[in-house]
Amino acid sequence: MTGTVAVVGSSVAGVRTAQALRTEEHGGPVVLIGAEAGLPYDKPPLSKQFLAGTWGADRITLLTEAAARAAGIELRLGVPAQHLDVAGREVLLADGHRVSYDHVVIATGSAARPSPWPVASGVHVLRTLDDSRALRADLERPGPVVVVGGGFIGAEVAATARASGHAVTVVDPLPAPIGRLLGPEIGELMGQVHQRHGVDTRLGVGVQDITGEAGNLMVTLTDGRQVEAATVVVGIGAIPTTGWLAESGLLVDNGVVCDEYCRAVERDDVWAVGDVARWDHPRLGEAVRVEHWTNAVEQAACVAFNLTHSGQLRGYAPTEYVWSDQYDWKIQIVGQPRAAVKHRFIGEPGAEPPRFAVVYSDGDSRLAGALAVNWPKALVACRRLLAVGASSDEAAKLVETLLVPTVA
Amino acid sequence: MPRLTADVELCQGYGNCTTTASDVYDVDDDGKVVLLRQIIDDADRSRVEEATRSCPVNALRVLDR
Numbered sequence: 001m002t003g004t005v006a007v008v009g010s011s012v013a014g015v016r017t018a019q020a021l022r023t024e025e026h027g028g029p030v031v032l033i034g035a036e037a038g039l040p041y042d043k044p045p046l047s048k049q050f051l052a053g054t055w056g057a058d059r060i061t062l063l064t065e066a067a068a069r070a071a072g073i074e075l076r077l078g079v080p081a082q083h084l085d086v087a088g089r090e091v092l093l094a095d096g097h098r099v100s101y102d103h104v105v106i107a108t109g110s111a112a113r114p115s116p117w118p119v120a121s122g123v124h125v126l127r128t129l130d131d132s133r134a135l136r137a138d139l140e141r142p143g144p145v146v147v148v149g150g151g152f153i154g155a156e157v158a159a160t161a162r163a164s165g166h167a168v169t170v171v172d173p174l175p176a177p178i179g180r181l182l183g184p185e186i187g188e189l190m191g192q193v194h195q196r197h198g199v200d201t202r203l204g205v206g207v208q209d210i211t212g213e214a215g216n217l218m219v220t221l222t223d224g225r226q227v228e229a230a231t232v233v234v235g236i237g238a239i240p241t242t243g244w245l246a247e248s249g250l251l252v253d254n255g256v257v258c259d260e261y262c263r264a265v266e267r268d269d270v271w272a273v274g275d276v277a278r279w280d281h282p283r284l285g286e287a288v289r290v291e292h293w294t295n296a297v298e299q300a301a302c303v304a305f306n307l308t309h310s311g312q313l314r315g316y317a318p319t320e321y322v323w324s325d326q327y328d329w330k331i332q333i334v335g336q337p338r339a340a341v342k343h344r345f346i347g348e349p350g351a352e353p354p355r356f357a358v359v360y361s362d363g364d365s366r367l368a369g370a371l372a373v374n375w376p377k378a379l380v381a382c383r384r385l386l387a388v389g390a391s392s393d394e395a396a397k398l399v400e401t402l403l404v405p406t407v408a
Numbered sequence: 409m410p411r412l413t414a415d416v417e418l419c420q421g422y423g424n425c426t427t428t429a430s431d432v433y434d435v436d437d438d439g440k441v442v443l444l445r446q447i448i449d450d451a452d453r454s455r456v457e458e459a460t461r462s463c464p465v466n467a468l469r470v471l472d473r
Contacts, residue, residue, distance in 0.1 A: 023454045297462045376421030376439030
């Protein structure tokens with residue numbers, strides 16, 4: 001394949017696809033199209049180091065102009081794609097320009113679910129660099145912070161705001177927000193990380209309304225209680241960015257629907273990667289969409305391979321992996337703990353800092369997934385065993401041996 | 409042949425490298441990356457480069473000697 005590949009979307013999925021195409025020795029032009037004007041950047045630090053002000057924008061750049069030039073990647077930044085002409089093989093940009101392609105990779109990611117509470121100022125979502133800058137500016141002023149949504153983004157923002165001295169309250173309608181991923185018992189244990197660090201939680205209760213303005217907001221909960229805030233952060237999920245594909249004729253249903261090779265159904269020249277892709281997972285036997293950094297990178301590598309090896313396509317069957325850094329907890333989750341029927345706890349949650357793992361078992365006593373807190377070695381061990389279909393007993397035994405450090 | 413470096417100060421133990429190239433990268437008891445080999449064959453280069461790009465903190469390099 002020596003034709004032009006247009007990659008639409010300049011976050012990690014798009015950038016890594018463009019780079020991996022060169023690794024796979026694609027010889028034709030690669031055009032990377034991005035809606036935002038600045039250089040491509042990495043998102044995980046936006047709720048942590050960048051938000052805290054310890055890292056600048058240069059530290060989170062994913063692709064410099066020099067690196068793009070060296071790799072032969074043409075950057076078309078600052079203009080969003082508006083339409084995909086599948087029959088004519090063209091991407092139409094919002095400024096009227098067209099980019100012709102032989103293959104197109106859709107990597108437009110997802111956008112923060114907007115706050116449903118209309119307030120003039122002081123209520124933030126967090127997805128983009130500009131979002132993080134705006135929130136950072138508000139956090140530079142004193143005053144209490146309310147975080148709506150106790151998922152990973154919300155928890156990370158709460159930890160960052162707490163570390164910079166704010167009183168912080170986390171609100172979530174679920175009694176154990178991380179329980180969606182880890183089961184109710186472990187989810188409740190994980191929720192205690194907030195109280196341990198002096199963050200108030202209002203769990204099992206929703207937000208009725210938010211009124212006021214930046215510096216003087218009132219959050220009314222569904223149980224009638226009220227919480228004052230100078231700043232509110234709403235972290236209630238993300239929505240795949242597929243609006244620009246509405247007239248394309250592609251099948252879009254909670255993401256771009258793809259086959260197991262990450263090709264849009266019934267097209268052999270349209271691919272999708274990252275948050276926006278909903279593909280047929282060969283091992284799980286269902287269509288899935290995954291909003292994690294590692295998935296974006298692994299899927300980018302798979303699509304770049306498939307695009308350049310049309311005779312030997314590889315089904316994309318990743319082992320799901322996500323991490324989150326909150327306070328002094330490094331949380332790592334692999335596989336599908338939510339699909340497990342039982343679990344085994346290994347390590348010391350009470351230690352300072354805590355170090356423990358949870359090994360999850362499916363109905364056939366196979367390893368279904370694992371959680372590690374401050375214990376990367378245990379996580380890596382379970383991640384490898386998951387990939388080979390090991391039993392949960394084998395995983396638990398191996399993790400137990402890791403409790404005793406090896407002598408160098 | 410390509411030479412490898414790993415910055416253990418940057419490393420956060422995310423472990424993605426150990427999935428893509430388990431013959432090259434491991435993590436130690438402290439959760440820091442360990443290079444199992446310093447030099448790789450040219451034939452392994454693209455796979456190891458893929459592993460370096462899977463590092464969330466950009467701690468890994470493949471250098472021409």
